[in-house]
Amino acid sequence: MTQVLEQLRQRVLDASAQGTPLQLRGGGTKDWYGQVPRGSILDTRDYAGIIDYDPTELVITARCGTPLAEIEAALSEKNQMLAFEPPYFGDGATIGGVVASGLSGPRRAAAGAVRDFMLGAVLMDGHGEVLHFGGQVMKNVAGYDVSRLLAGSLGTLGLILDMSVKVLPKPFAESTRRLAMNQTAAIAQLNAWGGQPLPISASAWCDGVLTVRLSGARAAVAAADLKIGGDQVSDADAFWRDLREQSHAFFASEHTALWRLSVPSTAAPLALPGNQLIEWGGAQRWLQTTAAAAEIRAVATAAGGHATLYGGGDRAIGVFQPLAPAVAAIHRRLKTSFDPSGIFNPGRLYPEL
Numbered sequence: 534m535t536q537v538l539e540q541l542r543q544r545v546l547d548a549s550a551q552g553t554p555l556q557l558r559g560g561g562t563k564d565w566y567g568q569v570p571r572g573s574i575l576d577t578r579d580y581a582g583i584i585d586y587d588p589t590e591l592v593i594t595a596r597c598g599t600p601l602a603e604i605e606a607a608l609s610e611k612n613q614m615l616a617f618e619p620p621y622f623g624d625g626a627t628i629g630g631v632v633a634s635g636l637s638g639p640r641r642a643a644a645g646a647v648r649d650f651m652l653g654a655v656l657m658d659g660h661g662e663v664l665h666f667g668g669q670v671m672k673n674v675a676g677y678d679v680s681r682l683l684a685g686s687l688g689t690l691g692l693i694l695d696m697s698v699k700v701l702p703k704p705f706a707e708s709t710r711r712l713a714m715n716q717t718a719a720i721a722q723l724n725a726w727g728g729q730p731l732p733i734s735a736s737a738w739c740d741g742v743l744t745v746r747l748s749g750a751r752a753a754v755a756a757a758d759l760k761i762g763g764d765q766v767s768d769a770d771a772f773w774r775d776l777r778e779q780s781h782a783f784f785a786s787e788h789t790a791l792w793r794l795s796v797p798s799t800a801a802p803l804a805l806p807g808n809q810l811i812e813w814g815g816a817q818r819w820l821q822t823t824a825a826a827a828e829i830r831a832v833a834t835a836a837g838g839h840a841t842l843y844g845g846g847d848r849a850i851g852v853f854q855p856l857a858p859a860v861a862a863i864h865r866r867l868k869t870s871f872d873p874s875g876i877f878n879p880g881r882l883y884p885e886l
Contacts, residue, residue, distance in 0.1 A: 560625025597629025635685025790846030796838030
């Protein structure tokens with residue numbers, strides 16, 4: 534891997550010297566996410582492989598180009614998992630793309646986000662320097678936690694070379710229940726359950742049906758089954774996989790824009806035109822709509838949240854919610870510190886970065 538690393542470093546140094554942008558790219562399964570990618574492609578897939586995996590320590594360390602499928606296969610052999618349930622969005626997904634995108638699946642509300650499981654990272658900055666952050670245990674950071682900062686940065690701060698990620702055992706038992714109710718009742722019910730000792734690991738409401746997944750010890754899941762009621766879902770694995778990969782029927786429309794609204798879980802139903810699907814106990818609201826971006830973001834802001842354009846629509850309006858001036862200044866300083874020449878995925882998060 535030393536030769537591959539040197540090739541990557543030379544590409545970075547050349548780009549920095551010439552001021553030409555680089556598009557950091559693994560399998561390309563998340564090219565649609567964020568602003569339109571630009572620059573010559575720097576393919577990371579040759580820099581691959583699991584560096585270290587100790588099931589007893591619940592930590593796996595891998596290079597950025599390692600296929601996500603390879604990571605999950607290794608964990609599955611030891612009955613362990615990436616608890617944030619990352620989406621693939623294609624067969625070529627890599628662990629580097631998982632961290633850079635920061636996207637989590639249905640289990641995120643119960644287990645945590647990608648950044649919550651980041652223990653350490655190795656980064657190549659705009660000078661071609663290899664920087665080490667964090668380590669392989671939970672309490673390893675003194676000062677700024679850069680390894681977590683990299684989650685969701687979309688490669689704008691540098692090339693993430695290696696990452697150490699905390700893993701968790703798979704639950705002993707799982708059950709998925711389905712109940713008929715309207716959106717208002719579903720939000721109220723999810724928040725009521727959220728205040729009780731129930732092993733809820735995922736939830737989804739769509740078209741008048743609330744679906745809830747229970748995960749944990751067999752006795753706890755069995756007791757929760759009785760308390761929650763409803764009907765048992767026989768094809769549960771397929772349902773949650775389709776939801777995670779956005780192959781669920783809700784996401785099929787090609788004539789509307791897909792928005793992700795992040796709001797407090799207790800927020801009332803949002804008065805927006807279109808179809809909605811609710812996840813994460815009410816905190817994540819998917820919206821298929823033709824409404825204007827300004828209207829959508831105004832409603833999300835009024836509810837105490839923000840809105841991100843996921844698919845369709847015009848990315849020129851800005852995929853991510855505009856930053857407050859003070860927060861934007863922090864982003865600019867970070868970008869300048871790690872990438873002074875502005876070569877790494879320029880504009881992928883915000884046009885000015």
